Each structure stands twice: as structure tokens, then as C-alpha cells.
Amino acid sequence: MQVSSEVQGETLVVRVDEARIDAAVAIQFKDRMRELVRQPVPVVLLDLSRVNFLDSSGLGAVVAVMKLLGPGRRLELAGLTPTVEKVFRLTRMDGVFTIHPAAPAQTHAG
Amino acid sequence: MPDDPPAEPQPVRLRIVFCATPLAVRQVLHRLIADLEGRGIPAEARSAAEIVLAEALNNVVEHAYAEATGEIEFELAPEPDGLRCSIVDHGSAMPELRLPEGTLPAGDEPAEGGFGWFLIRSLARDLRYDRIGGTNRLSFSLPATLAPDNPTP
Numbered sequence: 001m002q003v004s005s006e007v008q009g010e011t012l013v014v015r016v017d018e019a020r021i022d023a024a025v026a027i028q029f030k031d032r033m034r035e036l037v038r039q040p041v042p043v044v045l046l047d048l049s050r051v052n053f054l055d056s057s058g059l060g061a062v063v064a065v066m067k068l069l070g071p072g073r074r075l076e077l078a079g080l081t082p083t084v085e086k087v088f089r090l091t092r093m094d095g096v097f098t099i100h101p102a103a104p105a106q107t108h109a110g
Numbered sequence: 111m112p113d114d115p116p117a118e119p120q121p122v123r124l125r126i127v128f129c130a131t132p133l134a135v136r137q138v139l140h141r142l143i144a145d146l147e148g149r150g151i152p153a154e155a156r157s158a159a160e161i162v163l164a165e166a167l168n169n170v171v172e173h174a175y176a177e178a179t180g181e182i183e184f185e186l187a188p189e190p191d192g193l194r195c196s197i198v199d200h201g202s203a204m205p206e207l208r209l210p211e212g213t214l215p216a217g218d219e220p221a222e223g224g225f226g227w228f229l230i231r232s233l234a235r236d237l238r239y240d241r242i243g244g245t246n247r248l249s250f251s252l253p254a255t256l257a258p259d260n261p262t263p
């Protein structure tokens with residue numbers, strides 16, 4: 001599961017560098033995010049602009065990450081591609097998350 | 111020079127038999143979406159088809175076969191306003207021998223699961239499930255065109 005992450009001010013920006021978050025990788029995604037969110041930042045912004053497909057397992061994993069953060073921290077989303085946006089909208093999860101049109105550019109690769 | 115030959119007609123039916131694993135499902139979806147594109151199905155309908163097919167095929171891997179392994183037979187045939195799909199497996203039967211209702215999970219806390227059948231029922235039509243002997247057969251129709259998305263009110 002390839003992701004790149006960077007702290008920008010109070011936000012940990014995590015970009016998923018995979019085309020799919022599906023049943024084949026949902027557990028790896030959750031495990032990778034669990035490691036990353038140990039950093040004590042109040043906001044985690046998940047950049048999904050490179051993800052063109054997410055199924056119900058992937059959606060469940062994103063919800064699980066939100067729960068990992070606990071009540072004092074927020075998970076926000078950015079850069080939903082059309083099919084991913086459709087899954088969030090149909091399941092009404094678009095009302096649960098703050099969704100930004102695009103993520104801020106990363107200042108370095110990594 | 112003769113005129114260009116007409117575009118090669120798409121095979122009327124498509125049948126794929128594969129091993130029920132998450133990675134095989136990925137590969138088959140990739141192939142199916144390319145096939146739909148070749149049939150001239152527009153992007154919006156392909157996107158809906160990929161969601162339905164992913165959920166239906168992953169259900170077989172995760173629930174019908176669970177820890178076991180086995181084959182999935184997928185078949186697709188054109189019908190007047192879309193595509194008829196069928197998925198056959200030899201795993202466990204659906205609970206109570208019927209399709210889940212697929213209502214969205216209720217409760218104050220957002221759920222981590224239970225969205226699969228909701229998505230299938232939202233995007234596919236004329237669902238049918240038969241358990242015959244040790245075989246599950248799920249069939250459904252996918253529309254070839256979709257109305258533009260309406261935002262959730």
C-alpha cells in the first residue's frame with residue numbers, strides 16, 4: 001500500500017498512491033493509516049485524487065480510520081474521482097466527512 | 111485502397127471462469143470494464159457497473175467461499191437496454207436462501223460495513239437469486255445508460 005504523507009501546519013496530509021482501495025488492499029490500507037495517525041495532529045486529510053476506484057471494503061476502511069482518530073481529531077477527504085464520489089454519495093457518507101475539492105500540493109515527495 | 115473495415119463487433123456473450131480470490135476479482139473487473147468500453151457503454155454506466163460487479167464478486171469471495179476456495183463463473187449478455195449479468199458459484203448459500211435487503215446501516219455511529227448490497231440494489235435492476243443443488247446463481251441487469259447523477263437532497 002503506497003501512500004505519501006506530510007505534516008502541513010496542523011494537518012497531516014496523506015496521499016494514497018494506489019489506483020484502488022478495494023477488498024484486496026483494505027486491510028493494508030487500514031494498517032498503514034494506523035501507523036501514520038500516531039502523529040499527534042488534530043486533522044488528517046486523505047488525498048484520494050489518485051484513487052479511481054473504491055468499493056464497500058475500501059469505504060469501510062476509511063470509516064475505520066476516522067474512528068481510529070477518536071473524538072478529538074478529524075478525518076477529512078480531498079480529490080474524490082467520479083466513481084469514488086459516487087460511492088460516498090450513494091451511501092450518504094458524503095455527509096459524514098468534510099470533502100475538499102482538491103488537496104494542497106505536497107511540498108516534497110515522501 | 112478499400113474503405114476501412116467496420117469496427118469489429120463485440121462478442122455477443124462474454125463468459126469468464128476464474129478462481130475466487132480478491133486479486134482475481136480485480137483482474138476480471140479490469141477486463142470487464144474494458145469490454146464495456148468496447149461495447150460503447152458510457153463512462154457513467156461503466157462506473158456503476160464496476161461498483162455492482164465488484165460488490166457482487168467480492169461477496170462470493172468473502173461470504174460464499176469465505177475460507178474455502180472455488181471457481182466463479184461470470185457471464186454477460188446484451189439485452190435491449192443494457193446487459194444481463196450472472197454470477198455462479200459453488201460456495202455457501204445466502205442466509206435464509208434469499209438476497210439481503212441491503213438497507214443502509216442504521217445508528218448514530220457511521221458503520222464500517224454493510225454497504226455492499228445497498229450499492230448493488232441502488233445500481234442494478236431485476237435481481238434474482240437461485241440456489242440449485244450446491245450452486246448459487248445471482249443475476250441482475252445493468253443499464254447501458256444512466257441519467258445524470260442528482261445530488262443527494
